[in-house]
Amino acid sequence: MIIVFDIDGVIRNVGGSYRRAIMDTVAHFTQNQYRPSLEDIDQLKGEGIWNNDWEASQELIYRYFMTQGQSREEIALNYEEIVQFFQRRYRGTDPTHWNGYITQEPLLVDQVYFDDLTAHQIPWGFFSGATRGSAEYVLKHRLRLVDPVLVAMEDAPGKPDPTGLLLARQQLTQRHGLDIHTPVLYVGDTVGDLYTVQQAKEQDPQTPWIGIGILPPHVQTNPEQEAAYSAKLMTAGAEAVFNNVGELTPETIRQRVENSSLTL
Known part of the structure; x- marks a missing residue:
């Protein structure tokens, strides 16, 4: 995965x-x-x-x-x-x-999180609509990640076009010597992110694509708004929604992949 x-x-x-x-x-x-x-x-x-x-x-x-x-x-x-x-x-x-x-952007995760994924042999990378400069600022300057796989605005059409997600998958499978149809989790906070996963499924139905929703901090201050936002993510195709990416532990990731495999 x-x-x-x-x-x-x-x-x-x-x-x-x-x-x-x-x-x-x-x-x-x-x-x-x-x-x-x-x-x-x-x-x-x-x-x-x-x-x-x-x-x-x-x-x-x-x-x-x-x-x-x-x-x-x-x-x-x-x-x-x-x-x-x-x-x-x-x-x-x-x-x-x-x-x-x-x-002034607060980080929602730290370098230790990615070290833990690596220790559990879970390859990871990024696909973002941000410019490469902005994305690398947070990944390399703030989080101190070394040479992460990154597909940014300049590299692919905007979401929900799945080209960038497919490209990130290709780079990760090649870098880690994995089968091209290795299960892929994509973690995003918008409906567009989840639509991207759905379009990736249409283009490559042989690969298990799993959409995971994350609630952005600003919606978590109001219970009604939080519930409504979560419902939108689920309707758009999220298989699960979390308050913070740190809740998506290696064990949870493996469980999501196993559950998805059972429903294929």
């Missing part, structure tokens, strides 16, 4: 970084008439196709102006300007030494 992780909301808490940057960007381009809440962003991402936060920001801006009676064709948006503004908030104003929201 192998396990592939999403990064945002799973490895790091992005409620005060990526999502804050979305809020800032939307507010800026709507002349401070609309600042989306975390719930607004969750609702958009619950549609399963807005994994890219630049595109999500643009979509929220479009939707605001449409509520004001404008059509998309009438709304003059420059996507590159949206990206640049977002990046100034997220990465910061210094392109060499980042000083933006990314520097």
Whole structure:
């Protein structure tokens, strides 16, 4: 078996970084008439196709102006300007030494967790919609992981297209000398992550694909919101939902694979 992780909301808490940057960007381009809440962003991402936060920001801006009676064709948006503004908030104003929201992201797991997976002979890697620079910042700079398998935004189409997940699986099976149809767990925190697993199943039905949901920290402060978010992940195809990736121990991983094999 192998396990592939999403990064945002799973490895790091992005409620005060990526999502804050979305809020800032939307507010800026709507002349401070609309600042989306975390719930607004969750609702958009619950549609399963807005994994890219630049595109999500643009979509929220479009939707605001449409509520004001404008059509998309009438709304003059420059996507590159949206990206640049977002990046100034997220990465910061210094392109060499980042000083933006990314520097304030709490980690949701530590290096010991991955050492434990390795000790139990469970290969692991990452498939994320984050840019490679952002992903490597947390994996190599913050967690001190050495040469992890990573498929990032630049390497594959955005989720729920499964190309990146298939590529991460290929790299891990080759690196560890495993059969190409070794069971794969993909761990994510959004509906789009789980849709990605479903599409991987369609493209490669011979491989046991197992979707695992993780509740992002910001939904765990409200029991009703937590239950609703968990239900969405399950409906999207999660075989289990956890509050934190640390609960996904080697023993739990093996149990999920065994249970999945019994239902194939």
